[in-house]
Amino acid sequence: MTILERPRHVGPGVDRVDGPQKVTGAARYPNDFSHPDMAHAALVRATIAAGRVARLDTGAAESAPGVLAVLTHLNAPRLATGPSALLATPPPPLRDDRILYYGQYVAVVVADTPERASAAARRIEVGYEPAEPLLDIHDPRAERLPDPWGSDASWGDTRAALDDAHVVIEASYTTAENTNNPLGLFSTLAEWDGDTLTVHDSTQWPTRVRATLAQMFGVPEAGVRVLVLYVGGGFGAGLRVWPHVILTAMAARQTGRPVKLVMTRPEMFTGIGHRPATVQHIRIGATRDGRLTAIEHESRSTVAIEGDNIEPCATVSTAAYACPNVTAHDEQVRLNIPWTNSMRAPGEAQGNFVLESAIDELSHALGIDPLELRLRNYAEVHPRSGLPWSSKALRECYEVGAERFGWSRRVPEPGSMREGDWLVGYGMAGISYFWYQAPCQARATVRGDGTAYVRSAVTDIGTGTYTIMTQLAAELLGLEQDRVTFGLGDTSMPPGPQAGGSGLTAALGSAVHAACRNLVRAFLDAAAADPASPLAGCDLDDVAVTGGRVHRVGEPERGESYAGILAMRGLDELSADGDSTPRTPQEAGMAPAGPFGARFVEVRVDPELGRLSVARVVSAIDGGRILNEKLARSQIIGGTVGGIGMAMFEDTVSDPGTGRIANATLGDYLVPVNADIPDMDVSFVGGPDAFNPIGVKGVGEIGLVGMAAAIANAVFHATGKRIRSVPITIDRLLL
Amino acid sequence: MREFAYFRAADVGQAVATVAADPEASYLAGGTTQLDLMKDGVLEPDQLVDITRLPLRGVVREGDTLRVGALTTMEELAADPTVAGRLPFVREALLLGASVQLRNMATIGGNLLQRTRCRYFRDPTVPACNKRRPGTGCAAIAGAARMHAILGASEHCIALHASDLAVPLVALDAIVRVRGADGERSIPLTDFYLLPGDTPDRENVLVHGELITAVDVPLPAEGTRSGYLKVRDRASYEFALTSAGVALLLDGGVIVEARVALGGVGTVPWRAREAEDILRGAPPGPAAFRAAAEAALRDPFTVPGTAFKVELAKRTLERALRTVSGVTS
Numbered sequence A: 001m002t003i004l005e006r007p008r009h010v011g012p013g014v015d016r017v018d019g020p021q022k023v024t025g026a027a028r029y030p031n032d033f034s035h036p037d038m039a040h041a042a043l044v045r046a047t048i049a050a051g052r053v054a055r056l057d058t059g060a061a062e063s064a065p066g067v068l069a070v071l072t073h074l075n076a077p078r079l080a081t082g083p084s085a086l087l088a089t090p091p092p093p094l095r096d097d098r099i100l101y102y103g104q105y106v107a108v109v110v111a112d113t114p115e116r117a118s119a120a121a122r123r124i125e126v127g128y129e130p131a132e133p134l135l136d137i138h139d140p141r142a143e144r145l146p147d148p149w150g151s152d153a154s155w156g157d158t159r160a161a162l163d164d165a166h167v168v169i170e171a172s173y174t175t176a177e178n179t180n181n182p183l184g185l186f187s188t189l190a191e192w193d194g195d196t197l198t199v200h201d202s203t204q205w206p207t208r209v210r211a212t213l214a215q216m217f218g219v220p221e222a223g224v225r226v227l228v229l230y231v232g233g234g235f236g237a238g239l240r241v242w243p244h245v246i247l248t249a250m251a252a253r254q255t256g257r258p259v260k261l262v263m264t265r266p267e268m269f270t271g272i273g274h275r276p277a278t279v280q281h282i283r284i285g286a287t288r289d290g291r292l293t294a295i296e297h298e299s300r301s302t303v304a305i306e307g308d309n310i311e312p313c314a315t316v317s318t319a320a321y322a323c324p325n326v327t328a329h330d331e332q333v334r335l336n337i338p339w340t341n342s343m344r345a346p347g348e349a350q351g352n353f354v355l356e357s358a359i360d361e362l363s364h365a366l367g368i369d370p371l372e373l374r375l376r377n378y379a380e381v382h383p384r385s386g387l388p389w390s391s392k393a394l395r396e397c398y399e400v401g402a403e404r405f406g407w408s409r410r411v412p413e414p415g416s417m418r419e420g421d422w423l424v425g426y427g428m429a430g431i432s433y434f435w436y437q438a439p440c441q442a443r444a445t446v447r448g449d450g451t452a453y454v455r456s457a458v459t460d461i462g463t464g465t466y467t468i469m470t471q472l473a474a475e476l477l478g479l480e481q482d483r484v485t486f487g488l489g490d491t492s493m494p495p496g497p498q499a500g501g502s503g504l505t506a507a508l509g510s511a512v513h514a515a516c517r518n519l520v521r522a523f524l525d526a527a528a529a530d531p532a533s534p535l536a537g538c539d540l541d542d543v544a545v546t547g548g549r550v551h552r553v554g555e556p557e558r559g560e561s562y563a564g565i566l567a568m569r570g571l572d573e574l575s576a577d578g579d580s581t582p583r584t585p586q587e588a589g590m591a592p593a594g595p596f597g598a599r600f601v602e603v604r605v606d607p608e609l610g611r612l613s614v615a616r617v618v619s620a621i622d623g624g625r626i627l628n629e630k631l632a633r634s635q636i637i638g639g640t641v642g643g644i645g646m647a648m649f650e651d652t653v654s655d656p657g658t659g660r661i662a663n664a665t666l667g668d669y670l671v672p673v674n675a676d677i678p679d680m681d682v683s684f685v686g687g688p689d690a691f692n693p694i695g696v697k698g699v700g701e702i703g704l705v706g707m708a709a710a711i712a713n714a715v716f717h718a719t720g721k722r723i724r725s726v727p728i729t730i731d732r733l734l735l
Numbered sequence B: 001m002r003e004f005a006y007f008r009a010a011d012v013g014q015a016v017a018t019v020a021a022d023p024e025a026s027y028l029a030g031g032t033t034q035l036d037l038m039k040d041g042v043l044e045p046d047q048l049v050d051i052t053r054l055p056l057r058g059v060v061r062e063g064d065t066l067r068v069g070a071l072t073t074m075e076e077l078a079a080d081p082t083v084a085g086r087l088p089f090v091r092e093a094l095l096l097g098a099s100v101q102l103r104n105m106a107t108i109g110g111n112l113l114q115r116t117r118c119r120y121f122r123d124p125t126v127p128a129c130n131k132r133r134p135g136t137g138c139a140a141i142a143g144a145a146r147m148h149a150i151l152g153a154s155e156h157c158i159a160l161h162a163s164d165l166a167v168p169l170v171a172l173d174a175i176v177r178v179r180g181a182d183g184e185r186s187i188p189l190t191d192f193y194l195l196p197g198d199t200p201d202r203e204n205v206l207v208h209g210e211l212i213t214a215v216d217v218p219l220p221a222e223g224t225r226s227g228y229l230k231v232r233d234r235a236s237y238e239f240a241l242t243s244a245g246v247a248l249l250l251d252g253g254v255i256v257e258a259r260v261a262l263g264g265v266g267t268v269p270w271r272a273r274e275a276e277d278i279l280r281g282a283p284p285g286p287a288a289f290r291a292a293a294e295a296a297l298r299d300p301f302t303v304p305g306t307a308f309k310v311e312l313a314k315r316t317l318e319r320a321l322r323t324v325s326g327v328t329s
């Protein structure tokens, strides 16, 4: 069974299969679920960043109308800790009187309506014994965690190479804290029946929610079911099992009622993670003719006192260019801040800003075109391991992007392009995104009516998983797409990984691939029971699938329909499981490649008033095999908007003294609006990747990466002013 | 949110009598300020008196005055032909504010009475806010102040009055017509707002129960050119960092009449009379514009987060003067 060579279903921009549900409001998000007997929870958050709760007065809340329960550290049940592996679950909420960050939950109120719950929550009086919080990334008292992920790298002799370099670029950069801010307010609905628990939750990782709840409440995992058919966005915020999920389950258990919690927008700033701030330092050495001789990249990012967070920024510099001497070092600083966590393109977003800005600085210092400089240092093999890439079309990204943008029209001298009051600048950035893939399982079923049902306990966070897996299964089973249903978001399905790390499409697609192959094999076995079957004696490689039939390769008439095989054997349906586990690079003899990309940006700067606007963005992306051009484009476009947000607007500001987030609303935390977003041109280049059987690479995050550097580089080209801190706001740009 | 009574007033007299009789009652117009602050627990009235059915909606021209009913929406006023023809900067200030959805709800009376966007005021968990709880201090001064005022501020409060519309209206010497329990009165908009001083909780001269019924806008002389320039962090749907509303009448190479007001910088919509005095009688050009800008921004009260706004406000005014006068060099 050779498939995907001449695909019929994957590739073109098929409309979302869930589009009609979403547009008509029929799609049910976690907070669309209710229960007739349901109660509602509201949270009370700490208003200091460090110290302890000294006094709690819950009397007024307890006697407020409709209140069923008030839980604080004084009466909350003690829970076990959750999983500590990758993206660890925060410690059990309400376990003691310590306060580690502003916004930490100190109580949960359960009442018969949400309004009464939140009204009562405001009546809880908390007295604190404050301690001095650690809030500043530069605070020398803060604990430092060197090389927290074992991702530091060093080869060659970077110091010596920097000493010998003809030209050295050295600079410090900062990036602001950003907050994920999915539009859908996260919500949880928990219902207990004895030790059985059903939960609707805004999550990107249902199987992790199930494992966590079982572990923390000490109940069998088999009795916990987590459902999430749709999520109103995540951007990484749904990758952990946050304390509000635990508190909702706790409240339901204590009151004996199903309990629903819908977070408020301000709570979404403290309760579900955020992108950490970074301070980075880079030194790049090069020869006069533009060969990189050394890169030294150091990064420090913030992490909560008891938190963890994977944010390798300096590591970006170990995968991007051919360079004989490289040193990359990351460290974290523990502060009294809400948990930091993955936000679309963690580490890459900030690390790329620094590396690609510094490369631009180098190009100006050397008088070499920024695009040419990148090509001169093109990494033909994986720089760190020396292994060949499983695929790499970055050169085509540069070529196609430059051509579509009109890069050759760039006048090199900064400040030399103008339109009326506005200076014009061109900037670019390259991207070599990391690779990630986790194990995954899926099950495929074909029923007597010839329709198929394929499923896995993963999520579609709006990226299009429902749609592309429907296309893929249709391809692999030889069915029309309207004969295939893809199911997800239910832990009673075979376990799958998180929708994160741009790794789900490869993991799930490979598992679906395996399940569908196994299913066709099961049909062959069933057919072989009849020696007269035209398929008798056939192996998978001997057959093809088209039009709901399995037939001999090149002989469409010599085969049988799925329905026919089932009828012949008296079966209602046949199912098969499939799983995928990525190979190691050593086994595969190649370096698994993430997506590559090039961004080209034109900006306008009003130098007198410091105003900046993005006039054009051209992106060329190597995403391996593209399963659905339209949805992949949407990912790049959406990512680009997020990248413009990071570059120009987004900044989670905390009060210097208290750690309170000072702009925790969508009125005060600025994200781009339509008027800030120009036309975005997206091209896909390259072909199938060799590392997984379906040849895909993830495109969910790369769209955000490179925008900060490309915009900052364009600003430099427009004005001659190098901005090394994002967001690039008017006050930073006033000339 | 505290539970409250809702009452829909049938006529102006009833509305005024109801609110005047209940010290904890508030008027409800478009609700875009009032309801937000109630949901956040900042305002907790025991009664809302809905005035949206009162006959205070619409724009009529009486001679050289435009009488704008208090319940006219921002979109309606922007669409008025006299506003478009004679008061371009009023129209621009309206259309650069909020979003079209909000402008369809928000009323002119409500716009003038909108409360500050200061996040410390708008978050009742912050203990120190003299405007919300007199005598508690001002958290913004040592906090993250960026969208705050640099003119008219005091160490007790640096909250910005964020209305765009009020900027051209103070420049035009608009008159606020109000009706209270004791009858009607007219208040020049330039005297309507109070500087914070040490009583930032008192924002204007209205007494409890007084209802704005209309705003009278004098039309400037024929031939007056005007413009509103709004500088902000994003291209739409955001308040001003700095703004300038300028109306100029030029004759024979000199400025014969100048009206200048600034937004984004004042604890009240900021009329810049010193700038007007410099401009009036001067030939339009960079020297006069810079001098006017320097005069308008004399003695700012800044904190680290707002310091950049001094120069930005000057340049905003200069640019507006250049654009409106058409004199660029």
Ligand SMILES: Cc1cc2nc3c(=O)[nH]c(=O)nc-3n(C[C@H](O)[C@H](O)[C@H](O)COP(=O)(O)OP(=O)(O)OC[C@H]3O[C@@H](n4cnc5c(N)ncnc54)[C@H](O)[C@@H]3O)c2cc1C
Binding pocket: A667, B026, B027, B028, B029, B030, B031, B032, B033, B034, B035, B036, B051, B070, B071, B096, B097, B098, B099, B102, B105, B106, B107, B108, B109, B110, B111, B112, B113, B114, B162, B163, B164, B165, B210, B211, B212, B213, B237, B238, B239, B240
């Ligand atoms: C997201 C957002 C963005 C915004 N952006 C901008 C902007 O860019 N520029 C700008 O200028 N504004 C902006 N605004 C503010 C907006 O213009 C005001 O909220 C609106 O004009 C208020 O009018 P309203 O009718 O909704 O007033 P309401 O909210 O109903 O009332 C406001 C206050 O005035 C009182 N009141 C209302 N009418 C009267 C009356 N006739 N007599 C006496 N008291 C009265 C009410 O009791 C209340 O205290 C924005 C608001 C929001 C929510």
Ligand code: SF4
Binding pocket: B116, B118, B119, B120, B121, B128, B129, B130, B131, B132, B137, B138, B139, B140, B141, B156, B157, B158, B159, B200
């Ligand atoms: S600036 Fe005014 S409104 Fe803001 S916190 Fe200070 S006193 Fe309150």
